[in-house]
Amino acid sequence: MKKIKEFFIRSRKRLIVAVSLVLILIALVNIHFIVNVASTSNDECLWKGKKIGMDSIAIFFDLVKVEGVTWEAGIRNGDQLLKINGITLPDVYEAQRILNKVNEGDSAEYSVRRADQVFTTYVKVKKLFSFHLLAQNLLALIWMLIGFVVLTAKPDGTVQKLFYGIGAASVLIGTQVILQSGYFFNQVHLGSFIGLGLGYLWALSICFLPFFVIYFFWTFPKPFKFLDRKPVKPLIFIIPGILFIVTFTIEIMVFGFNSISIDYFLFAINIMGILVALSYIVGYISLFVNYRRLKTKEEKKPVFIILAAFTVVIAASLYTGLVAPAITDTMFNSPEYYTPIILIVIFPLAFAYSIFKYQLMDVSVVIRHTIIYGAATISLLAIYFLAVYLLGQTISQAIGTESQGIIAGAAFIIFAIIFQSTKNRFQDFITEKFYPEQFAYQKVLISFSNEVSTLIGLENILDSMRNTYVDGLKLRKFAILLKDRETGKMKLVRNVGLSVNNLELTAPGLMKFIKEKSLISPNVVVEQSDFQNVFPENAQVLIKENIYTIIPMVIKSKVIGLLLFGLKPSGSQFSGKDIELLSASGTQSAIAIENARLYESEA
CATH class of the missing domain: 3.30.450.40 (GAF domain)
Incomplete structure (x- = not known):
């Protein structure tokens, strides 16, 4: 056990790189699925399911957009949808799965009942991807990229680990779009093992993310004293552990065994969504309180930038969640009203700016050192290579090409010796000019x-x-x-x-x-x-x-x-x-x- 622990400690940076590359790839795949695979078929209306028996549900049209594609097909509010492309519809979920198979611009055959009359019409299908999911996954990708830099610079820091954890959990939550593509869109056929693995990671991430967020903002920029009380830290990990067991069990029973209704799973998602939203509200309040605790302007500047961006994120989320639904009948009819949610991506960008400019989380010093010393060394190397090449060409022209190989070899040996000694002096010069304190x-x-x-x-x-x-x-x-x-x-x-x-x-x-x-x-x-x-x-x-x-x-x-x-x-x-x-x-x-x-x- 001791040797295994030592191996992980020694290999930690390589593991961070490997895991981060996988997570970044997953984030890119999530975005691809949102835009190209999991876009929802849109007929510019709302379907409402109504129970008409013990086991049967009737689907009725509502909020049909005037002069929209469904309106143009002759369908009105209150009409009943019976079939799509000749397939009888047991519920709205199956109806959506069938419609999602239709390509954008093609028409779907609707069988509709109005009073005692049944008629067939054709509805031209539009496609709509979720701005909300796109914004969330862009935020996750940017946060993950910054988190990789943060954790690489200081792998032992609690704040750095939590920041990285938020990014990783956000990326894995985004895999829901891949799972939905298999269930609602029939575009992806996931094997049982892959589906189970993705479901496990999704449930784990959505249960732990709220507590990562709360713990991070209780620690950043300065930890609150109540964190030292004995029950606090254990509860931060025990509670999400219990939530994960419940959520994953529901997930298995719904999608693995089909033993309970999908409504239980949707209820669990809603509860976890509320927890995530509450965690960011708690985080916002905690950051504001922490900002007030800071004494000097130098300490407050970077935190103010993050707090301002956080305010924009909260405002964009409240608008999209409360205002947009109130001023529109449905997202399918007025998707443009929901686009401001994209503003949430400025949150990780604010962290990136503060990290680099104000040396936040002990990262920018490492970045600046790497950039400056790397650029200086590469520039010096290029100058030496050019000098050696020109020297070799000049000597070869003077004494002939027969000894060109020997001349080149000798020149590079001399170059290697001179470069090493000059490089050290050059780096000392860079340190003196760019980092006088150091x-x-x-x-x-x-x-x-x-x-x-x-x-x-x-x-x-x-x-x-x-x-x-x-x-x-x-x-x-x-x-x-x-x-x-x-x-x-x-x-x-x-x-x-x-x-x-x-x-x-x-x-x-x-x-x-x-x-x-x-x-x-x-x-x-x-x-x-x-x-x-x-x-x-x-x-x-x-x-x-x-x-x-x-x-x-x-x-x-x-x-x-x-x-x-x-x-x-x-x-x-x-x-x-x-x-x-x-x-x-x-x-x-x-x-x-x-x-x-x-x-x-x-x-």
């Missing part, structure tokens, strides 16, 4: 790592560490904790900016955390989202003190202390290259501290 940190921490090993005496080492991190990095919040050899607790020995002077941390989950994280990266960092698991007794104290990053000082699998950091002067959290530099300096500090302690114990 470049300054790099110089300070490299210098400190070289000097700390020469210091004598524990107090001198601790003073040097405090001066380097506080003065050199210009930090307002910083602390050093060392492990007490008798109690095993981490005790505060130096600090700047903390309101407590006698801080003691117990970390029962620290070693397990370090072992798991070291499988992924040698640079282990404990972030605010990890505090509850690693420091269960002191998590709230650390959060209250505005500590965001903790670097363990480790020697030979033994933790000797912790470095606590607040935010950088820019207001952002340490991440990426910063963590590498802090970890390296922390390791050098740990060696110096341990040597000083050993010297004092022997003195």
Whole structure:
């Protein structure tokens, strides 16, 4: 079991890529089905089923659009539909399935009764796809793409996992259009295994999505304190688990065994739809409350953009769900009134904008680094290739083509050597120009790592560490904790900016955390989202003190202390290259501290 867990930890990023590619493909297939396969046949009227016996239902026309295709065929409100293309109709669902087989522009033969007269007429069929489903699936696709970037940048973050989970669940809910294509449209013949699998994923997703949404907005941008109460988090997963069992059971009984009416399934869908809508309303209120809790303009800007987009989404949804039905007789007669629902796609776009521009969710730094360094390296590589090519051509023309192969080989060897050394210097130049804060940190921490090993005496080492991190990095919040050899607790020995002077941390989950994280990266960092698991007794104290990053000082699998950091002067959290530099300096500090302690114990 341990080896399996380690395998998943090591392979996590590859698994994220693989799963994300599958989900993105599913989202594209969903959109294809909505537009091209599952478009509903539309005869510009409404059918109403009315019970006329124990087991029989009569279908009557209502809201026939004046001068619409049904009106032009001579049918009026109150007429009874008996057959379509010669097939007797047991209910409206079967009638819709039969009509959906007719291509757009073709005519369907309707057998109609008016009073005691039965007549046959031909209705030209139109096609209508659901703007609501299209908007939902476009939102799911965009959210999934952003979620992939978010989770790849920070696979351990709770907020990042929830954001990705919302995208994944939204995509899988969209598979309902594939299932409907098999049941209502007869366009797709799903095997029992594929149908069961899609049904399982759909039920699982629609039951968990509302709780992912609520949990996300209770955590983003800052978690609410009530999440730490014992029953809250378990209930977030227990309740949807129970709902899934009920929903999937109904689904199997309706479509697998045909033992109960489809009305039970439609009722379950309506209930889950209400839950999804309520979850977004709760999420909106939670985001608004969280926005009011933020103190600085820098914190509020990105959240305001998301809140504004969320407001548009709520307005578009309310209009489509309440206003549009009130001002139209039926969607089939006035589909254009329902198009504003497409505005919901701005929601994930607002997240994308805030993530990139305001470094939200610790993602934009990674993206910007990748783009800038990647572009710079590729540009340098292109310049070198061009230079080598021109050099080779010039020499070949001067001494002849017989030695062209040797010249090319020698030129590329020289190129490889020069490129590697020049690339590193070029990246340092890019860091200095585009990331001056990081470049300054790099110089300070490299210098400190070289000097700390020469210091004598524990107090001198601790003073040097405090001066380097506080003065050199210009930090307002910083602390050093060392492990007490008798109690095993981490005790505060130096600090700047903390309101407590006698801080003691117990970390029962620290070693397990370090072992798991070291499988992924040698640079282990404990972030605010990890505090509850690693420091269960002191998590709230650390959060209250505005500590965001903790670097363990480790020697030979033994933790000797912790470095606590607040935010950088820019207001952002340490991440990426910063963590590498802090970890390296922390390791050098740990060696110096341990040597000083050993010297004092022997003195």
